[in-house]
Amino acid sequence: MHNPPADGDPVAAAAVDAYPRIVATLIRVTGDWALAEDCAQDALAAALERWPRDGVPDNPGGWLMTVARNRAVDVLRRAAVERRKVQEIAVLTPAEEAVPGELDDRLRLIFTCCHPALPLEARVALTLRTICAVPTADIARAFLVTESAMTRRLTRAKSKIAAAGIPFRVPAGRALTERLPGVLAVLYLLFTQGYNADGEPAFADEAIRLARLVERLMPGQPEVPALLALFLFQHSRRAARRGADGELLTLDRQDRGRWDHAAIAEAVEVLRRVTADGPYALQARIAACHATAPSPDLTDWARIAACYDRLAAAQPSPVIELNRAVAHGYAYGPREGLALLAAVRALDGHPHALAVEADLTGRLGEHARAAELFRRAAAAAHSDEERRALSARAAEWHLRGSTDAPDGGAGAS
Template structure:
């Protein structure tokens, strides 16, 4: 039994360290070796070795540092056997096995390896699908099989696409750096979208919180790099506002709580204040600025009832013009339902569904259920909540079933 506990403890520690350190290890080794495949192989071998050794030897005090050391040493061995130029070998030999002392890092090192990696993955020479897939795999550490399912292709197909993308980066000699001038403006929207993707993966009900923390850290780096850029500041504000509720999103049993049931005393009010300050230096009509202003309306209200719903509805009206999408129209319908009554929300929801883009979309079903419940049809609301729950698993499914039970 003790061995089983040790194996389980080590496996959990490896999973946690992988989430927090995999991208950093890969990014650092790519910078030094210039070999994307070698970097990923060495990081994977370090994780495999940890699964072998940690059950017997115990989890090290600094798991991420241990993995970096093993991956670095493996890269040294491979490069030595391949007789790669000594300069790269010398560079690898001085790689720190633990986190660098951030206090000693100069201003010129403000852009760390992971930020460079994101800009490399988002290079316009790559097709959009390749950028997203490569970022998910390398920056977010999402397994190739999961990416393949998201793109509705076989795992072998996605593996080949990722290989081609990495080969193109090498053949085109795409530089591993954050660009400047016009090239920065050209590639920044793609990078912001990747950070949004990374945060969402961590903020989702069954997501990995470390991804959200990493997205915030990278957004801070980008904000320091571009202190006058409105949408960078707005994206960071949006992350802070959403993440401020992390300690109040679940009850003691781990079940998700809707906004009206959360204890607002548990929200991170320092993060909310920081986000409000950031919004003060943003332009009002950028897509991330509009989303952040909507989030600020929720975060600064003392209760759901006291939320400035007309302001939220107006922001969604503008966002639907700036960044039109079926999901924005869905959220706009919900906002109008709270600002002007459930009938108004249901009418807008019907318009949003007219094109068929929301057919079968579980969040649209859940929104209809909520608006229907507020209109007084409890039986239909319960049935709709159950239908929405059928499309989910885990925490989101339990939360929707709990809503259905409220109206049964």
């Protein structure tokens, strides 16, 4: 035993690492999702009670696995479940947490939580709860529902897995190729839930952790490291996204000294391993252009525009077309950007589209028109923070009395 660190919570640290492994292993052995979660939670409760008194074990994960395993054995015996299951789980040892089979269990759990038979929101919630051990109350807050409502959603998702006979396995061959994008889409949405201005930062951290895990367990899948690189590039700016008064800052206005340059360096190395140019790889290459530019004025907008051209061809969407218009506006002039923006009819009246039009218009020297468009964008904004940021841009263009050199844009934050 050793004493817990004074500045950390050893149970929480062990839970982050061990909880999903314990749940995955017990699900595989018992076939009972609820039993696996209950036993893992009982083990954590036991740790909360005993570790402050007895000290943290040298192998916290092994200790938790042993307690959870013993609890499962007791429950199965009391329920008179067939002897085979009792014997199978009884032979599990703490050492098994490091063997390849246990790592496979974790990957099986990820694919089960992200099964396409479940609604997308349920996949994200189940991933947060089962794999990341995020409390149900925190998940409910992120999805703007009550804790009881989220508990019911999670219960329905688990019941559907059991009723539909969704297999606890990683698909192979063509099925893996078809299913992996769905898993990555869940991680992307999970990251977005944490990266958004009003999101839960811990969710972005969990998405990065899971992306690292999936990359380790599935080498040779190029979109997995591409997604990890994208997360790292984006997350590197978190500390700089707000000004002294808490206002949101667009990328060009951020203090680059506050960016996480270690994360950027890691992302660059990860991206070097990606040779294919799938959707996540293209997004990561765009993010790399922003993250590695010495200053906003030296951003390689031509390369960004080329990446958006390829991304729009491979995965067309109004949001991609909007960003493509921004990139072309900086690479080839605001008139080029406005011409592309005019074709994005699906986002007419959307605050982001109005902000892009405002910036491009202002860069043409039409200051009053730019101010009016920014005011319209502020009125349509989805949050108070976004509304304040857009209103501030409207005020800037209103006060501008001459055609200054471009000093910013409606770029990403």
